[in-house]
Amino acid sequence: MTLLDFDHPGVLLLAPVAVAPLLRSALRNSTAPSLECTPEDSLSEIVGVTLKFLGVAALLACLMGAAGPFFPGAEVERLSEGAQIVMLIDRSGSMNETFAGRSPSGGEESKAAAAKRILKTFVDSRLRDLVGVAAFSTSPMLVTPLSDHVDATKAAIDAIDRPGLDYTNIARGLTMALSMFRASDADHSRAILLISDGAGVIDPKIQDDLRADFRKTSVNLYWLFLRTEGSRGIYATSEGESESPQAAPERHLDLYFKSLGVPYRAFEAEGPKATEDALRQIDRLERHPIRYSERLPRRDLGGVFFSSALFAAFLLLLAKLAEVRLSPSRGAS
Amino acid sequence: MRPDLRDPRFILLALAVALLVATFGAPVVQMTRPGYDLLAIVDITGSMNVRDYVAGGKPVSRLEKVKTALRDLIVALPCPSRVALGVFTERRPFLLFEPIDACANFSPLGGAIQAIDWRMAWEGDSRISAGLFRAVDMARELKTDLLFFTDGQEAPPLPASGGSVFEGRVGETHGLIVGTGGYELSPIPKFDDRGREVGFVAIDEVPHESRFGLPPKGAEQREGFNARNAPFGATAAVGVEHLSSVKEEYLRTLSEKTGLGYFHLDDNASLLDAYRAAGTEHDRDGSLDIRPFLGGLSAACLFAAFSVGPLSDRIARRRRPTRFAWKRQ
Known part of the structure; x- marks a missing residue:
């Protein structure tokens, strides 16, 4: 049985910061005169929730990658x-x-x-x-x-x-x-x-x-x-x-x-x-x-975690690039 | 509708992605790390069986204490370190094995330390200074530091003229003499020829004075002194050689003679710190994986991207105050 192990397990103590994306968004706030203006749109809801969880996933994967994850080398009987x-x-x-x-x-x-x-x-x-x-x-x-x-x-x-x-x-x-x-x-x-x-x-x-x-x-x-x-x-x-x-x-x-x-x-x-x-x-x-x-050599898992973090962060970046202003401000942009 | 490229959150996200990309191209940084080479020589003479240490509420012998301390020291050494092991009795150290990598071969090394026993002794004498000086030679030849664990009890006692003379160069070999044993005199366990413990060494079973060489000063005052027939006096000297404590003063003079440091083994001070201060650090090639640093930075950028939101919003709002702010979820 091989269990995930870490080189620097102390980094994992920072894991609670991964709730940040649930509380705040990386996207810009827009001003609207009234909440009534926004139509019900389930697709937007899904995208919103997905972006939040992508943020959590990116942060968690980043931290786990930084903690140096690996499968310890197993002993195989030959x-x-x-x-x-x-x-x-x-x-x-x-x-x-x-x-x-x-x-x-x-x-x-x-x-x-x-x-x-x-x-x-x-x-x-x-x-x-x-x-x-x-x-x-x-x-x-x-x-x-x-x-x-x-x-x-x-x-x-x-x-x-x-x-x-x-x-x-x-x-x-x-x-x-x-x-x-x-x-x-x-x-x-x-x-x-x-x-x-x-x-x-x-x-x-x-x-x-x-x-x-x-x-x-x-x-x-x-x-x-x-x-x-x-x-x-x-x-x-x-x-x-x-x-x-x-x-x-x-x-x-x-x-x-x-x-x-x-x-x-x-x-x-x-x-x-x-x-x-x-x-x-x-x-x-x-x-x-x-x-x-x-003794089989240990398997480094840093790459796995970093690539999933990269995937999530890249999607977030795309979302960030795709954002538009609801009410085009006069003069600012 | 162009995206706002000056938005700090965008910059932070882009930075996080860039750092994550960098983890895949990160080179392995070559660097040097400190490592130690040491030769540990353990005194296995009879007085090392004295039980004047306590572990877990039970008395343990000096030898057991040394074995635990040595094991703990090796565990705590930084990783490219090499350790050779030997035992001392009579007047010379006996090398069990040459330096081996203590990290890769810890299990046989630990087993060898665990197996050190007073029964390995090929003779009962304990001529500390002679053994120490030869151990210094051995360490110099192996190009290692020396850790010499002993209680400093010379048996039989040194002649009045003193022990052997150190012929090496003072301070050429680094390391420590580790004094073991309590400061109080304790009885020395005695074993029969089948190795069973049979009480303690009695006062009349050990010589208390060396009668080799010239008699000490003041021997003329002794009872029955006769310059030709009884230069040491007529009665046998009686001392405390059947009891044992750490002979700290004597070990300190030996440490001065050889240039080694002195350390008293007890629970209060760290042998590792003392050894690090006295030993020689060798720079060993090692590699450093910098991906955790990049990953950590990237995580920090992501966290910042999500948490600077209100701050930058406030700045934006101040720039362009609006009455109805609606936070888009």
Whole structure:
């Protein structure tokens, strides 16, 4: 339902002046010796009343036009391909190093800078998504809530190559990301895109809670693991003795994610190129029908009101031009 | 019978029609409008949980108050304004997102402000001066003004030699330090490691004096002073660091050091006015629709055409008095 709205509604307070044409005429008064002189003429009556109402209409239309009338842009629900995506971005200090594990020098790109560049192209190519951004290090931070405001999402991604914080606490980050999905639109396809360059041990005490949350929210989980050169990968099995989550957190986090019972894929990227490939795959996977609302631009109605005012005023002017003196005065005209 | 072209009513009607015609050919006037760029950094350390503001008859925490004030400020900013948001704890500000157009993206911006929480803090320390100086650097780099919301409570307390030194140029970055909190000392809520509130910070749970660096002057008078083994005295200092109020005096010295303004957040003064006075206005291109003015003028002419009638009639009558005036309806 679109209702008429005004830019300057205060102007409408002047509307009572539109009664002026009912009280006074823009036409000249004529003198006649007696009212008896005028014959009964219904046509004249009609013309007289019409002119009055034309005056009212002209004034009202003028004032409404001056108030800046418009139909506000309606939100139309459309169907497209996309998803609700929460980007959960690791902001620990090591993200500011290169894939080779050094501080970036010369033309080198840090992992955060590469992620920033690639994520921005990802967002640009999927304008229909609802994207939210969360960051985590020791504690989780909600950066921008789920929204279709691409500018806000990109501004949030822009900030990820600033100096990072302390540690990687994945469990709290995931809890935050899960809480960002609204329960109301459960029929949407949802995904968490976890971007990190390390893994942490998830406290066994909260593993089950987290698993329950994942099942309840029914999200797809993508883990984009930016692997530093020479570090342990997701799939590296350690030989023999030290097979504990503390010794191989990446592998155990992967195993835990697999045990969640939600669609899950891990991508191990050892450079910007591999990261791009991984995101391209995610882009292909996350194409589900999604309802999104498109905001139609508002419709300006100034022209409509001004043209009707012009029409009425023009008729009044014609009437004014057509007036004659009943009793031609001697000398004055 | 020629129409009387000198009749003021005719002239006014013709003018009204001309003005209405002009609305269709009116160009969009290009003009500049003031806009603001600002970086808002919100202190999320423990003392910001102190509930010493009142909203709707209920006590609210400083953080909640800041969030409401910041939201209201952004709503009231003139439209081409950009806002970046960050949080502060430990000794540095953390930028959540770079400046975004506050009008077009108000809903995510409002959501982000609403989501600011003390639980985002990655460390418990609150080294205000260090955080402020880095925030000034960040604002300079982003080319924005700075709004730094804090209560000014350094935790742990600064050493006797003072805090860190401001290395930037005084007054290069404009903006405000917004002091939050009441002037009375209030207890600081305490939370357990699962985030539940468990009473208030007790007197023996916080350091009341920094023992880094050289001891303060007069330490020799303290009980148990020993220049080598106990330069700060033998007993632990006891102060009021477990309670919190806005440290206005300290924040004013910081505002002098950095060249930022100081504003105390309460219900009596307008943050917007203070920020407008302290901030930098940027001229942004905008367009002005002049049709409402033309339409308004036209309405005025029409109204005049209908209401000057008796006046001009009277003038006409005076010129040519007649005995029987009959107003034609």
